[in-house]
Amino acid sequence: MNFPSKLIENAVEEISKLPGIGKKTALRLALHLLKRDEKQTLSLSEALVAMRSKTRYCRQCHNISDDELCGICTGNRREQGVICVVEDTRDVLAIENTSQYKGLYHVLGGIISPLEGVGPNDLNIESLVQRISGNTEVKEVILGLSPTMEGDTTAFYLTKRLKPFDVKITTIARGIPIGGDLEYADEITLGRSIVSRIVFE
Amino acid sequence: MNFPSKLIENAVEEISKLPGIGKKTALRLALHLLKRDEKQTLSLSEALVAMRSKTRYCRQCHNISDDELCGICTGNRREQGVICVVEDTRDVLAIENTSQYKGLYHVLGGIISPLEGVGPNDLNIESLVQRISGNTEVKEVILGLSPTMEGDTTAFYLTKRLKPFDVKITTIARGIPIGGDLEYADEITLGRSIVSRIVFE
Incomplete structure (x- = not known):
């Protein structure tokens, strides 16, 4: 693709490093930001940088957390x-x-x-x-x-x-998903769900 | 969704303002950035801000351009x-x-x-x-x-x-796309392509 400007090319290059986003989608996103107010781009970029630089992980369970220990580890009902x-x-x-x-x-x-x-x-x-x-x-x-x-x-x-x-x-149990159609289940899942059958309540 | 941290929530909020990106995809992108080097987030955010604040438009054709007139308007072969x-x-x-x-x-x-x-x-x-x-x-x-x-x-x-x-x-001509199957073309397109038929070369 021949981009009309170096700035767009850079932005597309960076956006398309994200998983599942190709050059075409990246260009669509870049042009979208260009059409919107500059504030939107600024707050997006600030949110990303703040998240990346300030996010902490729970000391105990390694989940993302605002504090040293996460809400789940400190939850007294857990x-x-x-x-x-x-x-x-x-x-x-x-x-x-x-x-x-x-x-x-x-x-x-x-x-x-x-x-x-x-x-x-x-x-x-x-x-x-x-x-x-x-x-x-x-x-x-x-x-x-x-x-x-x-x-x-x-x-x-x-x-x-x-x-x-x-x-x-x-x-966690492996088996036929709820709402799933037995007919379309793959053999391995169906086989396992028979072997690990559970008592019907 | 209950986000584990305010920073993630903000980032997801901002990312999901982009067209075609929902909360789930936004979270996937945010977590991807968290796993990568901080540099990647910084260069993404810089590229977006630079693009938004510095992009210019061609004075003549309004296409995105690095200069006052774009490469196409000034191209001497056009x-x-x-x-x-x-x-x-x-x-x-x-x-x-x-x-x-x-x-x-x-x-x-x-x-x-x-x-x-x-x-x-x-x-x-x-x-x-x-x-x-x-x-x-x-x-x-x-x-x-x-x-x-x-x-x-x-x-x-x-x-x-x-x-x-x-x-x-x-x-621009409307008609059956090249490689397209006549059988699957919609009636309006097919009808128009008959009315605007062209001399076979």
Whole structure:
């Protein structure tokens, strides 16, 4: 693409570094900002810089937090005996939105992926081990990881690391999604949902 | 959504003001920036602010430009007698990419849309009339507008405004897209493509 100005080209270049945004979309966004009031661009850019430079992470669970400890870790209505291990903050938000979970979290900050060069040492795994070894109150660790190759690898590794401790290790159920059509479910999911069938209430 | 921090919430709020980006995508983009080097966020934000505050528009055709007159208006290989009227810069880029057009442009900066409150006075129409009235060199005005309700309204208005001048007014051809399947073309397009059939070369 031949951009009409160097400034636009730079902006498009930077915007299209974001995931899922190609050159065409980036140009659309840039031209949109050009049409709007300059204030909008300024407040967008300030919000991004403030977020990037000032965001803190909870000392205990590594979730994004305004303070040293996050609202969930300090929440006095949360069950202190259950820790749900998740990949990132988005998963915490997703689980919180269900209103079905009252325990604590542990955010790994990624998932073991040899293909992308992410090993156990790049994730918050050591601090999870410390957190559990120093606290007999923790009775259960739920592995809230995606049922993918990487998720399973990470789950396998975590199970091995947590074996020495007296905690129950569980994983979120895999099965047919609610509202999903049995006919269209893939064989592996359907097979697993039969093997791990549950008592009908 | 309950965001884990005020900073994230602000950033998501600002990002989701962009067209076609909802809260979920905005959060994904924000978390992506958090994972990357701080430099990336800084250069993104600088590029946006620089673009918004420093971008200039060509005095003659209103296309985005680094100088007072854009590269197309000053290009000495361009036909000075043809002006293609388009909605915005993206259309200029799209037509330039075809390498089929060697004339000049006139960027309206929008399209007449009563529903969105955009009237003729909000667009660069007066300057087009001036440009043509003061220049007998211009022989043809091509209306390069989308074949939508708004595009047709704008084309109709422009035709009326340009009637007093000795210029040929043409419009880009409407018809079946190349590679398109006749069977799946809508009736209006197919009907028009029969009425405006062209001599087979």
